[in-house]
Amino acid sequence: MDVSDELLGTFMPIVVYWLYSGLYSILGGLHNYRLHSKKEEDEKNLVSKADVVKGVVLQQAVQAIVATILFAVTGNDGEVAINQKSFLVLARQFIIAMVVLDTWQYFMHRYMHQNKFLYRHIHSQHHRIVVPYAFGALYNHPLEGLILDTIGGALSFLASGMSPRASIFFFSFATIKTVDDHCGLWLPGNLFHIFFKNNSAYHDIHHQLYGNKYNFSQPFFVTWDRILGTYMPYELQLRADGGLEARPTKDCKDY
Template sequence: MELMLSDELLGMFLPIVVYWIYSGLYAIVGKFDSLDEYRLHPRGEEAKNVVSKATVVKGVLVQQAFQVIVALALFTIVKDDGQAAKKVQPSYLAILSQLMISMFVLDTWQYFLHRYMHISKFLYKHIHSKHHTLVVPYAFGALYSHPLEGLILDTIGGAMSFLASGMNPRTGIFFFSFATIKTVDDHCGLWLPGNLFHIFFGNNSAYHDIHHQLYGGKYNFAQPFFVMWDKILGTHMPYTLEKRKEGGLEARPLKD
């Protein structure tokens, strides 16, 4: 029982700890002048954001409070009378299969809801536009959104992927922590050399930066892992990374 509770508690709180540690690291390295050549936006462009960083922190904490509540309910549903500690953990192949299923479910859920929030003028104005007040994304603003959007898109989407894959709480710890790191990285505003997310995922900080710009609101809805739905349904906007005259990089859309 103690082991099971440990897995459950880690599954609820570790992704939150990971979020603030990883985004905090980006906040620190983002102050280094030596990294200016890897910025997707010049320092001064953060003035385009119409919401303060203090407000962003409060908004993220609200979403994470909902996240804990849903996680508690989720792990209550999947617990099995204290026998989890005695059960043999699934094989690595089974875990890999569960992770792939959970990624597919989460990507599918988020793509269609995210896209609909842009199509619906009402939903965009009253809900999704809050996330887009960060025209120039930064790491700890990754989860900043309307509480209802955070609950439906991220928290419930994560719960659905967890249940659909059949993973146990221990595997869930790794999945949700990884998904958290990936989401933070997609909003970091940096294109650092050697970043594994840029190497293995087409959906990355530059790809998502396109979506946050005024010309990209009808493209690149996919998140957080793959770009398959954008490519299948014609909302994929390819881009090129070019050096700015004033320094840094710029993700520019490629015209057909």
């Protein structure tokens, strides 16, 4: 039985989310590569993992509904022949989608920190996870999930002009990147750490009290943080227990 591109575009990122975060949950036992100890994770986080799973499932259900509607409205462009031209078109679409998603999420994310009402009643839910872990990546207030992730994804899809088939790959990639940024690990040879400055250590800084007003960029680049002065550089230090820790560098101010 053939499965439509629209159906795959709707549910593949969800499957990828749980598979990839499940892998990181297993790797979480590698103590020396953790950015926080397991003890810190258990003591500092303010929400149970059962509630996190429920929150993520709710957000993914909303995303699936919106994706279904979006695909129905925009239609299917059909199959695209795989050749050099189509790869160039896909590359352009991916770059546009990444820029649009990053821009939307930076300004919405930053505003949710600056607006005390929105932070207290909406965004603070995500920050109940003080020590990030992989399957908590999409744990948000339902309204935040709709605004940041679902609407942001829809805008990037529409602005780039990608087909449902292309969206399967883009949103699966964006999902993997988002999970990776929240995994709480710094594994050697991780390609995301090589090619992206926005990574697990960078985002871990944001989840700490001293970094709450910095490192808003997600999920790909750090461009807007650098342009608008909210970039907090860091360095990895060895903890007394043998693990790693991301700490702001000495030239950071006002934290």
